[in-house]
Amino acid sequence: MKKKANSLKTVQYANRIHDIRPSGLRKLFDLEYELSKSSDLKILSFGLGNLNIPVMPEIIEQLKKELNDPKSHSYTSNAGLLELRMAIVEKYRSQYQIDYNPEQVLVTSGCLEALFDTFLALVNPNDEILIPDPAFGYYRNQVQACGGKVISLPLNEHFELDCETINEAITSKTKILLLNFPCNPTGSVMSRQKMKNVIETANDAGVLIIADDAYEGLTYENHRHVCAAEFDQENVLILSSFSKTYCMTGFRIGYAIGSLNYIKPISLVHQLNTACASTPSQIAAKIALQSPPSIRNVMLKELANRRIEVIKAFTSIDGITLNYNPLGAFYIYPEISGTGMTGNQFSEYILNQAKIIVVPGNEFGDITTNNIRVSFGYLSVPEIIEAGFRLKNCLENV
Ligand SMILES: Cc1ncc(COP(=O)(O)O)c(C=O)c1O
Structure with a gap:
């Protein structure tokens, strides 16, 4: 006789996914959406490796x-x-x-x-x-x-x-x-x-x-x-x-x-x-x-302009250093230990105080935990400038 499956028992998931953490980047999608419902201030996200530039x-x-x-x-x-x-x-x-x-x-x-x-x-x-x-x-x-x-x-x-x-x-x-x-x-x-x-x-x-x-x-x-x-x-x-x-x-x-x-x-x-x-x-x-x-010229020019503004916005703040200006992709990866915070603390702080999203370095490995990844794929030049003002304001009081 066939044994009846026990419908109440949850099947164990496979060992191969045991140590897999959900991607912090995907969580940012959800977080940005949640925050935008409750905040008067527009959320400015440097978080995602996504582009808001339309396909040609x-x-x-x-x-x-x-x-x-x-x-x-x-x-x-x-x-x-x-x-x-x-x-x-x-x-x-x-x-x-x-x-x-x-x-x-x-x-x-x-x-x-x-x-x-x-x-x-x-x-x-x-x-x-x-x-x-x-x-x-x-x-x-x-x-x-x-x-x-x-x-x-x-x-x-x-x-x-x-x-x-x-x-x-x-x-x-x-x-x-x-x-x-x-x-x-x-x-x-x-x-x-x-x-x-x-x-x-x-x-x-x-x-x-x-x-x-x-x-x-x-x-x-x-x-x-x-x-x-x-x-x-x-x-x-x-x-x-x-x-x-x-x-x-x-x-x-x-x-x-x-x-x-x-x-x-x-x-x-x-x-x-x-x-x-x-x-x-x-x-x-x-x-x-x-x-x-x-056909890619417009997008390349836009990203090049954003790159300049994002470097300006982050490097004009005390405690943030950028030893390397990116020659590719659409990220900068500044070090923020001069602010007295780790990458995680910094990301949390500017999210709460300035409604700005960046990604802490521990999403990318174990070594550069005092860095943050700042994507310029998703914000326009005026938004990057606005983010720079907000950052200055909130970090002056740390
Ligand atoms: C380094 C790198 N490789 C691969 C991918 C994924 O690319 P695709 O959208 O083609 O799956 C990404 C996405 O952010 C990436 O940053």
């Missing part, structure tokens, strides 16, 4: 037309629309002089899916994965969910990664080195020479490089992004996204590109995970890549 109208207009074709309403192949994969291959050829073929591209639901599929496909329990500190918090959680062991690589005072740090951390169990430049949360970038040295260091140790290039399209002061695959294509896997480069965060579209040795197993996970990325989003991404680069 050229992309939207063309997308509307293409959505009339019923083909755009169906699944695509697991790997993604061939036209999109060809456009991605062409981007790497023209921008970085790297020759890939469309079989080496896997289109995913954002870079986040590409990251998680990759870790699921490549990480065994107790494999050691080298992750810079500070870095985008999802890396740690995703690696841990796959049973991997996270080894932190402290960035230097200019928020760069030194080869000595990598060498010291490498053991016989090291499998992957994760790179994220332009960096979330620091906005730091990698020079060509540094990238070359890092790739050589990883190659010598037989370690795979995963480069999260989500912010490759957002650089300042004429810095040109250096793609890790320019130095090696066999042992460098590039993961990237349309979210930031084309203000398409809500479209959830990204990709992995690299050697078939890696793309094939990652595709197996992707197939189980989502079958294929959303077809309308794939079409939008294809249109974005086929459009002239000048």
